[in-house]
């Protein structure tokens with residue numbers, strides 16, 4: 224008898240990418256034609272003839288994050304920063320991602336701060352890391368923790384604070400249909416986690432530029 228319930232993450236261990244058979248581009252385009260017919264369209268009508276091709280091509284861009292490694296962007300650090308060791312914040316990085324439950328967009332902004340230990344990273348690199356994880360199927364919660372883990376692993380700063388604020392199209396266009404509702408997630412490590420005053424300072428910095 225299978226009476227013992229395993230925790231959710233033990234039920235189906237995540238398969239490695241090489242274990243998943245990847246369909247050809249033609250098969251992916253055929254799948255889009257199937258969806259077009261499913262919604263009641265005629266995939267053969269003129270306006271839709273090239274749509275499967277366009278959709279599959281746009282996926283290469285929207286889901287480019289699977290082929291990219293954040294490590295490549297965080298590896299190179301600069302130590303010559305004149306002894307600067309206070310908080311560094313990159314505020315309001317726009318991102319768009321897709322929810323893994325509906326494959327609909329969620330769009331928002333990321334606010335990242337860290338206290339360097341040793342080196343700092345180029346500011347645009349933090350935005351690249353956000354993009355790499357956002358360009359995968361996501362939940363906002365996982366996106367938040369993956370960005371933080373990646374920065375923590377490769378840069379090892381004294382603390383990281385991250386806030387994501389996003390609007391989910393699966394909530395505004397379908398389901399409960401609530402427009403203008405945003406979801407906020409935060410994650411703190413190191414000094415931000417240990418000291419509520421640091422979290423408060425982070426929040427003050429976020430609001431700072433809106434005055």
Ligand SMILES: [Zn+2]
Pocket residue numbers: 322323324325326327391393394
């Ligand atoms: Zn969704």
